[in-house]
Amino acid sequence: xxxxxxxxxxxxxxxxxxxxxxxxxxxxxxxxxxxxxxxxxxxxxxxxxxxxxxxxxxxxxxxxxxxxxxxxxxxxxxxxxxxxxxxxxxxxxxxxxxxxxxxxxxxxxxxxxxxxxxxxxxxxxxxxxxxxxxxxxxxxxxxxxxxxxxxxxxxxxxxxxxxxxxxxxxxxxxxxxxxxxxxxxxxxxxxxxxxxxxxxxxxxxxxxxxxxxxxxxxxxxxxxxxxxxxxxxxxxxxxxxxxxxxxxxxxxxxxxxxxxxxxxxxxxxxxxxxxxxxxxxxxxxxxxxxxxxxxxxxxxxxxxxxxxxxxxxxxxxxxxxxxxxxxxxxxx
Amino acid sequence: xxxxxxxxxxxxxxxxxxxxxxxxxxxxxxxxxxxxxxxxxxxxxxxxxxxxxxxxxxxxxxxxxxxxxxxxxxxxxxxxxxxxxxxxxxxxxxxxxxxxxxxxxxxxxxxxxxxxxxxxxxxxxxxxxxxxxxxxxxxxxxxxxxxxxxxxxxxxxxxxxxxxxxxxxxxxxxxxxxxxxxxxxxxxxxxxxxxxxxxxxxxxxxxxxxxxxxxxxxxxxxxxxxxxxxxxxxxxxxxxxxxxxxxxxxxxxxxxxxxxxxxxxxxxxxxxxxxxxxxxxxxxxxxxxxxxxxxxxxxxxxxxxxxxxxxxxxxxxxxxxxxxxxxxxxxxxxxxxxxxxxxxxxxxxxxxxxxxxxxxxxxxxxxxxxxxxxxxxxxxxxxxxxxxxxxxxxxxxxxxx
Numbered sequence: 215x216x217x218x219x220x221x222x223x224x225x226x227x228x229x230x231x232x233x234x235x236x237x238x239x240x241x242x243x244x245x246x247x248x249x250x251x252x253x254x255x256x257x258x259x260x261x262x263x264x265x266x267x268x269x270x271x272x273x274x275x276x277x278x279x280x281x282x283x284x285x286x287x288x289x290x291x292x293x294x295x296x297x298x299x300x301x302x303x304x305x306x307x308x309x310x311x312x313x314x315x316x317x318x319x320x321x322x323x324x325x326x327x328x329x330x331x332x333x334x335x336x337x338x339x340x341x342x343x344x345x346x347x348x349x350x351x352x353x354x355x356x357x358x359x360x361x362x363x364x365x366x367x368x369x370x371x372x373x374x375x376x377x378x379x380x381x382x383x384x385x386x387x388x389x390x391x392x393x394x395x396x397x398x399x400x401x402x403x404x405x406x407x408x409x410x411x412x413x414x415x416x417x418x419x420x421x422x423x424x425x426x427x428x429x430x431x432x433x434x435x436x437x438x439x440x441x442x443x444x445x446x447x448x449x450x451x452x453x454x455x456x457x458x459x460x461x462x463x464x465x466x467x468x469x470x471x472x473x474x475x476x477x478x479x480x481x482x483x484x485x486x487x488x489x490x491x492x493x494x495x496x497x498x499x500x501x502x503x504x505x506x507x508x509x510x511x512x513x514x515x516x517x518x519x520x521x522x523x524x525x526x527x528x529x530x531x532x533x534x535x536x537x538x539x540x541x542x543x544x545x546x
Numbered sequence: 547x548x549x550x551x552x553x554x555x556x557x558x559x560x561x562x563x564x565x566x567x568x569x570x571x572x573x574x575x576x577x578x579x580x581x582x583x584x585x586x587x588x589x590x591x592x593x594x595x596x597x598x599x600x601x602x603x604x605x606x607x608x609x610x611x612x613x614x615x616x617x618x619x620x621x622x623x624x625x626x627x628x629x630x631x632x633x634x635x636x637x638x639x640x641x642x643x644x645x646x647x648x649x650x651x652x653x654x655x656x657x658x659x660x661x662x663x664x665x666x667x668x669x670x671x672x673x674x675x676x677x678x679x680x681x682x683x684x685x686x687x688x689x690x691x692x693x694x695x696x697x698x699x700x701x702x703x704x705x706x707x708x709x710x711x712x713x714x715x716x717x718x719x720x721x722x723x724x725x726x727x728x729x730x731x732x733x734x735x736x737x738x739x740x741x742x743x744x745x746x747x748x749x750x751x752x753x754x755x756x757x758x759x760x761x762x763x764x765x766x767x768x769x770x771x772x773x774x775x776x777x778x779x780x781x782x783x784x785x786x787x788x789x790x791x792x793x794x795x796x797x798x799x800x801x802x803x804x805x806x807x808x809x810x811x812x813x814x815x816x817x818x819x820x821x822x823x824x825x826x827x828x829x830x831x832x833x834x835x836x837x838x839x840x841x842x843x844x845x846x847x848x849x850x851x852x853x854x855x856x857x858x859x860x861x862x863x864x865x866x867x868x869x870x871x872x873x874x875x876x877x878x879x880x881x882x883x884x885x886x887x888x889x890x891x892x893x894x895x896x897x898x899x900x901x902x903x904x905x906x907x908x909x910x911x912x913x914x915x916x917x918x919x920x921x922x923x924x925x926x927x928x929x930x931x932x933x934x935x936x937x938x939x940x941x942x943x944x945x946x947x
Binding site: 477485486528542 | 770812821836
């Protein structure tokens with residue numbers, strides 16, 4: 215029976231096509247116009263009704279749990295500031311609970327752990343511009359989890375995480391239970407949203423812009439116990455360890471990890487992003503860091519696919535040109 | 547003289563070098579003759595305004611004849627499968643077309659041929675001037691019906707793509723066309739010899755007309771890189787030696803030679819090339835540009851240091867001619883036609899990436915001799931204009947009528 219529901223709101227940002235001949239010509243990499251147009255096109259019919267549902271859930275004490283990406287909040291501020299105000303009021307009054315994640319809902323963890331740390335830190339930091347309460351619980355993009363993620367997320371000040379519970383991996387463990395991380399102390403893992411339909415579930419819902427398979431917000435779900443209290447209520451007891459050596463994602467996410475990482479173009483791109491981030495330790499310009507994170511967005515990685523023929527190759531080439539552009543900027 | 551030309555009227559991503567050549571030929575011919583051009587309709591928008599456009603009739607071609615992936619530009623035949631293939635996708639091989647796909651292509655060709663014949667019957671002409679395999683069937687039919695001479699201009703053959711004489715329907719079609727033609731124009735002596743040897747065509751029928759070159763109108767490109775750029779431009783396929791270029795780059799990268807490598811073009815080997823560059827740790831010095839327009843390519847050439855064309859068999863190699871015209875030193879495979887008009891080109895007789903690497907080092911380290919190389923080639927190209935090439939073609943027409 216579904217007891218909880220985490221609703222994800224994200225606004226994927228588009229990157230401009232950069233040709234080889236435009237490298238080092240101070241071109242802008244983020245296509246702000248196209249990104250804004252895409253959001254505004256969907257706002258009236260798709261996004262606003264869902265936000266209204268969220269507000270209704272807050273009004274009726276359902277205590278909804280929500281992830282907002284930074285790009286979503288920034289665009290909402292521009293498109294419908296009144297709606298943002300209402301959301302802020304409800305969050306600040308703790309009628310809506312926030313959950314922490316990656317600023318741009320990206321798969322930066324699959325590229326570079328350091329880049330992921332930057333992105334998660336950025337989410338926490340920039341969320342403060344919009345809301346007073348800070349999230350205490352983390353959920354990675356696609357509920358991606360392994361032991362190292364627990365380590366990193368704890369360093370960011372979180373003390374708990376929602377992780378995927380797959381029965382084939384659980385070997386006797388159950389979703390809905392609290393576990394300790396394998397690699398660090400005082401860090402709790404709540405197993406959720408597994409493929410065991412009979413067990414405890416936290417449904418992971420695509421409010422907008424995410425790739426969770428379900429976009430049906432159940433406005434009847436009431437989080438009887440605030441999720442962070444769920445962690446607190448059982449802490450202090452001896453928790454069993456949940457060890458995951460390789461990343462697992464939620465079965466509720468539309469595609470599997472290899473779909474984002476395994477073809478030669480995707481591998482090459484992720485490797486280059488990781489190398490650039492590692493070697494150019496002085497990438498401090500937030501816009502440039504943002505571009506690296508945006509290159510790891512799930513739909514961007516999915517678009518770089520040899521099977522999408524021309525478009526996939528062109529997107530790859532453009533992405534590599536962007537990386538070259540950044541590399542030259544920091545060389546100079 | 548009324549000429550019915552059957553072939554692409556403008557360059558596109560599908561027809562590459564042949565498209566560029568036919569575009570120039572049509573432009574010049576329209577000044578010298580009464581030209582009617584039957585050209586396949588393409589999916590691309592924004593085609594160039596050219597002098598001959600008002601004389602162009604577009605004939606519909608089915609998707610099968612436009613599908614780059616299936617046809618590999620204009621390839622319809624198969625290559626021998628490489629049994630050692632560590633990658634899950636096909637890298638240096640092309641998948642054999644199924645019988646059904648072959649039949650679809652043949653049906654599409656028949657339909658295109660019908661369209662050409664229907665249009666051909668509406669006009670008067672003194673001579674049929676056909677380009678490559680897609681035009682052959684219609685050219686033969688019009689020749690027989692109207693008893694007019696046919697000149698067949700060959701840019702590439704099934705033999706070039708497969709590396710061997712095959713028994714495919716395409717080979718047979720080409721042989722029929724070459725046999726029926728009253729005169730054949732080959733783009734190089736290298737290719738004329740291939741036609742004679744592999745299609746059993748008499749030498750007397752074959753006339754060599756090298757491609758011309760126009761003064762490059764380009765926006766100069768100042769490379770943003772400290773390292774000189776070594777450039778490959780062409781289809782990313784086995785025939786163009788794309789993998790040899792990457793292997794040569796790897797040798798130079800391991801030696802820590804201060805160079806950048808750019809591959810301009812698209813093709814089915816792209817994933818394999820990227821994978822190789824990634825595995826060899828070269829991706830930070832290696833760039834793929836994808837498809838570039840002619841003017842973008844010239845611009846890129848102007849900012850490059852060396853041009854390499856390691857083709858396994860190239861009837862001509864127009865991109866090398868253009869590179870030399872822009873002022874690049876060129877390194878060519880022995881198996882190409884363009885070497886006949888570039889006397890100073892570095893010619894590599896064995897397809898060995900080590901040798902290509904050595905020649906690249908030679909050109910980067912010997913500034914004086916490289917300058918002399920460039921100067922000699924540029925001198926040689928002074929008379930290599932499209933106007934002169936087409937004047938030769940017109941003479942062939944006159945002798946055929």
